[in-house]
Amino acid sequence: MIETAIFKALADPTRCAIFEKLAAGGMNASALRQGMAISQPAMSQHLSVLRNAKLVREQRQGRFVNYEVDPEGLALIAGWLARYRAYWPERIDALKLLLKDMDP
Amino acid sequence: MIETAIFKALADPTRCAIFEKLAAGGMNASALRQGMAISQPAMSQHLSVLRNAKLVREQRQGRFVNYEVDPEGLALIAGWLARYRAYWPERIDALKLLLKDMDP
DNA sequence: CTGATACATAAGCGCATGCTTATGCGATTC
DNA sequence: GAATCGCATAAGCATGCGCTTATGTATCAG
Numbered sequence: 001m002i003e004t005a006i007f008k009a010l011a012d013p014t015r016c017a018i019f020e021k022l023a024a025g026g027m028n029a030s031a032l033r034q035g036m037a038i039s040q041p042a043m044s045q046h047l048s049v050l051r052n053a054k055l056v057r058e059q060r061q062g063r064f065v066n067y068e069v070d071p072e073g074l075a076l077i078a079g080w081l082a083r084y085r086a087y088w089p090e091r092i093d094a095l096k097l098l099l100k101d102m103d104p
Numbered sequence: 105m106i107e108t109a110i111f112k113a114l115a116d117p118t119r120c121a122i123f124e125k126l127a128a129g130g131m132n133a134s135a136l137r138q139g140m141a142i143s144q145p146a147m148s149q150h151l152s153v154l155r156n157a158k159l160v161r162e163q164r165q166g167r168f169v170n171y172e173v174d175p176e177g178l179a180l181i182a183g184w185l186a187r188y189r190a191y192w193p194e195r196i197d198a199l200k201l202l203l204k205d206m207d208p
Numbered sequence: 209c210t211g212a213t214a215c216a217t218a219a220g221c222g223c224a225t226g227c228t229t230a231t232g233c234g235a236t237t238c
Numbered sequence: 239g240a241a242t243c244g245c246a247t248a249a250g251c252a253t254g255c256g257c258t259t260a261t262g263t264a265t266c267a268g
Contacts, residue, residue, distance in 0.1 A: 004117050011112035012226080013105055023188050029245065042227060044246055063235040063244050071191045078185060078192075084127050087175045088182075116256075133215065146257060148216055167214050167265040 002054070003080045006073055009053035014038065015046045019055055019069070026068030028061075106158070107184045110177055113157035118142065119150045123159055123173070130172030132165075 010016055021032060033043050047067060050056040055073035059066045114120055125136060137147050151171060154160040159177035163170045 001117055001120070004115065004120060007111045007120075008115040011108065011115040013108050014226085016105065016108060016111075020187075023191070030243090039228070040245075041229085041247080045226075048246085065245065069188065069191050074185065074188055074191055077181070081178065081181055081185065083124075084173065084178055087127070087173050087178055118256085134213090143258070144215075145217080145259085149256075152216085169215065 003076060006053045006055060006076055009049050009055055012046070012049075014042075015050055018043070018046055019050060022056060022067055023069050026059075026066055028064040028066050030064075032067065107180060110157045110159060110180055113153050113159055116150070116153075118146075119154055122147070122150055123154060126160060126171055127173050130163075130170055132168045132170050134168075136171065 010019070017036070018032060021027075021036075029040070029043055029047060032047075033040065036043075038046075047056060047058075051058060051070075053073055054070050054076060056067050057070040059068070114123070121140070122136060125131075125140075133144075133147055133151060136151075137144065140147075142150075151160060151162075155162060155174075157177055158174050158180060160171050161174040163172070
């Protein structure tokens with residue numbers, strides 16, 4: 001189950017923060033560490049987990065590795081969420097925001 | 105972070121299966137166990153985790169406890185997802201399906 | 209009241225997980 | 239070529255997590 005891997009990846013607050021930081025703009029692993037009180041190997045391991053979960057993808061640039069959000073992971077979460085749309089109507093405020101500027 | 109609790113709850117495949125089963129219709133804990141090769145205490149513990157994550161809610165009926173999907177958890181996931189809609193356009197097939205029969 | 213049922217909780221155990229330190233490896237700089 | 243930088247990986251350790259068995263509590267049946 002790929003969704004399980006995604007949820008497992010996001011279950012760690014540090015990885016959640018890394019993903020959120022990457023969502024603000026792609027950057028390399030060292031830049032990600034700035035202001036995050038995390039060791040270099042730990043960051044590397046977290047990025048590996050996020051990468052396997054399709055939440056993040058890499059792009060080598062010389063000796064740097066630029067990381068960015070991988071839309072595939074988000075699409076998979078959306079797909080999972082879609083299976084339960086029968087339960088949305090009771091509270092879809094966030095959902096309405098979510099689909100506001102899509103498919104107008 | 106409540107979203108972290110939600111992702112942590114869904115990170116376990118057994119809990120994911122329990123949630124999926126409940127999505128097909130509310131039922132009590134014993135009925136949930138049918139065909140799931142899981143002990144009664146384990147089920148109770150899983151339901152507790154799902155309940156704390158707002159993914160499931162309970163409703164006592166005599167000595168039975170009927171469980172059902174709590175839309176709030178799904179709405180929270182949708183809210184989390186909405187924060188990253190900047191990355192959707194690359195692959196929104198699932199999302200389009202998702203919002204098809206909403207707010208027409 | 210007695211027993212059974214539905215469920216929750218406590219305690220303990222094995223395994224996964226996230227961290228650390230240490231090391232390796234390719235790319236850049238001098 | 240030597241030193242350095244950016245990153246990955248290995249090994250070890252402490253904690254968390256999901257399971258088990260055992261027990262507690264509330265509801266129902268007789």
